[in-house]
Amino acid sequence: MRYVTRILAAICAFAAAIVAIGPIVWAVSTSVKRNNEIFAVPPKLIPSSATLDHYGRLIAEGVHWSFVNSAIYSIIAVSSAVALGTLAGYAFVRFEFRMKNALLHLFMAAMAIPSYALLLPTQILFVELGLFNTPAALPILYAAHVIPFAVWMTRAHFASVPIELEHAAAVDGYTRFEAVWRVVLPGAKPALIAAAAFGFLYAWNDYITSTTMIDSPELRTLPVALIFFQGFHGRDWGALMAGAVIATIPPVVLFLAFRRYLIGGFSEGSVKG
Amino acid sequence: MNAQTTRQRPAAGESDPAAAARRAGLALVVPALGVVVAVNVLPAFFGFYSSLRAIFFFGDDGFIGWRNYAELFADPATWAAIRRSMIFTFGSLGLAVPLATLAAMGIRKLGAWGRLLLTVLLVPWAMSPIVVALLWKWILLPSPGGLLASILAHFGIEPINLLSHPDFAMPTVIAVGVWRTFAFAAIILTAGLGQIPADLYRAASVDGLTAIERFRRITFPLLSPSLLIVLSVLTISYFNEVQIIIGLTAGGPIHSTTTLGYQLFEVGFVELNQGKGNAIAIVMFLINLFLIVGYVRLLGGGRK
Amino acid sequence: MVQTAQSVVFEGVAKRFGAVTAVERVDLDVKPGQFVTLLGPSGCGKSTTLNMIAGLEWPTEGRILIGGRDVTHLPPSERDIAMVFQSYALYPHLSVFENIAFPLRARRRRTAEPELRERVRQAASALGLTPLLDRLPREISGGQRQRVALGRAMVRIPTVYLLDEPLSNLDQQLRVQMRSELKDIHQRLGATMIYVTHDQGEAMTLSDTIVVMSGGRVEQLGSPRDLYDRPANVFVARFLGEPGMNLFEGKVSGGVLRGDGVAMPTVLGEGRAAIAGVRPEDLIAADPARAPIKGVIRTVEFLGSRTLLRVDVGGAVIAAFVPLGVPFAAREAIGLAPSAADKVRWFAADTGMAL
Structure with a gap:
């Protein structure tokens, strides 16, 4: 049986x-x-x-530049989001300051409310600020959408690091910054990787933010470029699938490389609530 | 000596470590906070402000009060879109949650192979929704070349274009969306199952419970906190799903997949009726807020 | 190793958190090379006191001097102290070698690699850690971790060693063994050591001086012998000893302290409310009819070398050690007397202070 x-x-x-x-x-x-x-x-x-003709056709149409755009936007957004999120996550665990709880709730609310519902006012705001259709638009937005998650992940990790570790390093002759850098951050690697990998998947795979904030073909991201390509060559399935493949390779390779951290991060998050 | 006495005075702001820590804490949070407030909080207020004005193609024709909302709610298309949002959201949940539960139980049963299975099932989750839409459009192409049609034809079933059929478009969009996302729920449920002590199942077999009874009396009640988390995360994500719809059907055919989210895209970003679009955005924002507060209550209540 | 032991001086040090006082105006003078224990129940302020010496917390009042230098508001890294934590606080991502070497790699005392290796090797061999140098902290036992923590403290030749309940996470057998080793290390290094514990046994065996604390105040300061024989108040009397001193409360009338089940001869003045204290080993069985203490035996505990009686006297339960061979049984009436008049300590009933 x-x-x-x-x-x-x-x-x-x-x-x-x-x-x-x-x-x-x-x-x-x-x-x-x-x-x-x-x-x-x-x-x-x-x-x-x-x-490899289909791939060649994508390059002939300049789609590979969108690949480069996507990579640049995602990498800038994720590295700054993880850096800023780590600072905040650490502060929420190790420092007392005014409105700490209110600010923490603000981050959590920002994580829960999907950015999509706010994209239209953001678009108008970005037009007013002169950020619309600039190379800065997407890194800023992606970073903003990833930061709350990075705060959440790193805060949960730092909370599990005993304060004595930092005290020991201080007694051993290190400044607070050195103590965090040499003792706390090495142990935070899983949380940082999980936050960065998740952020990259989000930024790389986004279509809606990109299509609403960028007009110029030379600033487009890969998913937007693929939709445009489909608009012009709707029945060229060979090239479209080639595009799908190159758009899929980076996130899937990243996911496979860091699956342990991603799955672990979400499992722990859900069990701890 | 003099220097020492001044250093001793703890009230002098600079040498007071608690005050310094307060400043340092805030200083560390402020950069992240600034970006999040600028992109998540400011637009909410600005969107509300815009929703009270007649804005078309970035041209502001002034304050019109609640007229955008009045028009929005007077329009039967809005209510139809809200209804379709509900169908999409709960249809997706109804498909994804049982699948994820089954997958989670299988993953735990299979041990090391189960972890491999989870990884495999998660590959679609790593993909872009727009790429997923393209991919499935190609697979669902009625022929020639369409994979599904060819397989069906092999069994003598007449191929139909699922994506351009008003009755089948919505279920198809739901199925593709769930294909991409259900494994994410399986992660959380697998972790939840791992929290259930194995002794309970040993005790249950000693007590002579059948497999179905074991599920009903042990697995389900003990898994319910994880299920609640899954439900809340997925409800919000499905309610706001728009990319898969843009990619697969663009709201059609005959608006049969035009959810509220898609309508926002159509009105605000395609027609550029930004006053009305903002009214939709605010309605979506409020529904999201309502959902989140509801689930936080449920989750918080369940814990006590 | 080079002798660098320094003195530690507290001048009216206090620590307050808002309205809560954690440490109340402590004066302390630890001589170079002394082993001083801060002893008290949890929440008595002993850990806060230690943290202030380390610089992990700053006092709200007073000055702290290490080796004559005012360090009150210096960060921990500039105090040249070593600290062993209750949780050991080993760096989980570093090998045993790197954990011990960690203080030597700090910028302020950057050590040349050959010297660093030599010093880590010395510390490791002194603690029997040589075979474990390549392991990670999670790969070694609790007792070994404790040694690594000690090694990390020893490697740098600090001015003062601070030890925060370093033995409390070890099992009983290991704790006794490490206790003797610690004493040995102290004697070998001649270092100043300040030790925090709630275990009076550890304090008695290890210390030159014990500082008994409670509620943020210093209750008494002195050698173990002093504290045991001449407790300054009822708190110290009860806290030291296993079990602590028995206390009998009463009022003096006719040259006798009379209380519930107690009639103890005294030289105290008439009508005075007082407490008589007798250590369990200073009580002997006496004729129940005429004994100054009368009670009923509650339990009889066989301890191997002697027997411990728990006796109900009035509303209280007191303890007495009796020699083996005398048959006692629970629920029997018993009379007890101090073995000598000078074995009785006297305290004021209102203040609890020794008279």
């Missing part, structure tokens, strides 16, 4: 894995097929000969 349930579970798991991964494999396959095979009936999973 137990043996049967195990087999059943394994079969279900395998089916679930196929459903999760299959479409991605299909996209990769489409992206390297020649056009005549793309529309073949019945469809073939493994192309008889592979080609």
Whole structure:
């Protein structure tokens, strides 16, 4: 009986894995097929000969520049968000100051309320401030959306670090900054990685903020560029899937590399509440 | 000697460590706070202000009071959009939560293989919604080349264009959205299951409970805090989902997938009727706030 | 190792948090090389006092001098002290070697690599840690962690060692062993050590001087022997000893202190309310009819070398050590008397101070 349930579970798991991964494999396959095979009936999973033509067409259309934009925006946004979030997260644990609880609740509320509901007023505000359609717009917005999460993650971690560790370092002859840098932060690596990886996934994958804040083709992010490409070449599925693949590689590689920290971060967060 | 006496006086602001710590604490929070306030708090007020004005294509035609709201709520399309938002949100929840629960139980049962399964199931979650939409559009293409249609044709089922059929578009959009996100819920539920002491199940088998009884009497009640977290996170995220809809159906066909979120996009960003768009944004903001406060109450109450 | 032991002086040091007083105007003079213990129940202010010496907290009043230098408002890093924490506070991401070397890598006392290695090796071998130098703190036992914490303190030759309940996380057997080792280290290094504990046994065995604290005040200061034999007040009398001193309250009439179950001869003046204190080992069994203390045995505890009786006297329970071989049973009536008149300590009933 137990043996049967195990087999059943394994079969279900395998089916679930196929459903999760299959479409991605299909996209990769489409992206390297020649056009005549793309529309073949019945469809073939493994192309008889592979080609990188579709990727070449994306480059010919300048889509790779959007890839670069996405990377720059995401990296700037995530590194500044994690840096600022870590400072705040540390302050919330180790310092007493006025309105501390109110400010903490503000961060938590900012994390809970999705940015989308505020995007329209933000757009008008950015137009007024002269930030609309500038290279600074998206790094600022992405950073703002990631900061509350970074505060939440790092605060939870710092709260679990005994204050004696910092005291010991102070007694051992280190300044407070040195103590935090050499003793507290090395242990915070999982929290920092989780916050950064999550922030990167968010920023890299965003479409809606990007499409509403950027007009110029040369400032576009990759998802927006793909939608525009689709608008002009709607039936060029080979190139579209090639775009899907290059848009998917960075976040999926990042996720696979740091899955332990991401899954751990969310598990701990949920168990601790 | 003189220097020492001055240093001794703790009231002198500079040598008082508590006051210095207060300043340092605030100084560390302020940069993060500034960015968050500028981008999350200011727009909320500014949006409300704008929603009381006639703004079209960034041109402000002045104060019009509650007229944007009056028009919004007088328009049956708004109510239809709210209804579709509810269908999308609760439809997605109804699909995602049972799937995630099943997945979580499987993941725990399979041990090391389960962790691998969780990783595999999470790969779509790492993808961009817009890319997911593109990908599924291609798979759902009625033919030639559409993968699903070809598979169905193999079983002799006539292919239909799910995304351009008014009855099937919404369920399809829901299914694709859940495909991308349900595994995230599985993380939290797997962690929640891990918190249930194994002894309880040993005791239950000694007491002769069946598998279904074990689920009903042990797993479900002890998992409910995690379920509540999952429900709250997913409700808010599904209610605000718009990217997958933009990518798959652009609100169509015949507005059958135009949720409130999509309507905000359409009115505010495409038609550039920003006064009315802001009214929708404020309504969405309030619904979000209502949902969050509701769930915080529920979660807080459940803990006591 | 080089002798650098320094004195520690408190001049009217007080620490207040708003209206709450954690430490009330303490004066203290610790000579170089002394082993001084701050002893008291939790919340008595002993840890706050230690933290003020370390510079982890600043006093609201008074001055602290280490080696004659006013350090009252200096940060911990500039005081050249070493501290061992109750939780050991080992750096979890650093190996045992790096943990011990950590103070030597601080910018202010940057040590050349060969010398650093030599000093870590010396400290490690003195503590028997040599085979563990490459391990991480989570990979070694509690007793070994405790040694690493000590090693980290010893490696830098500090002015003062501060030890905050360093043995309280060890099991009983290890605690006794580390206690002797600590004493040995102190004698070998000739260092000034200030030790915080709530365990009077540790305080008695280790210290040159014990400072008994309670409610933020110093109750008494002196050698272990002094404190044990001549407690300054009922708090110290009760706190030292295992079990503490028995106290009998009463009023003097006709040259006898009369209380509930007690009739103790005294030289105190007529009508005076007083407390008589007798240590459990100074009580002997006596004829119940004429004994100054009359009671009923509650429990009889066999301790191996002797027997401990718990006796109900009036409303109180007192303790008495009796030799083996004398048969006692619970619920029996018993008479007790001090073994000698000078074994009785006298305290004022109203202030609790010794008379």
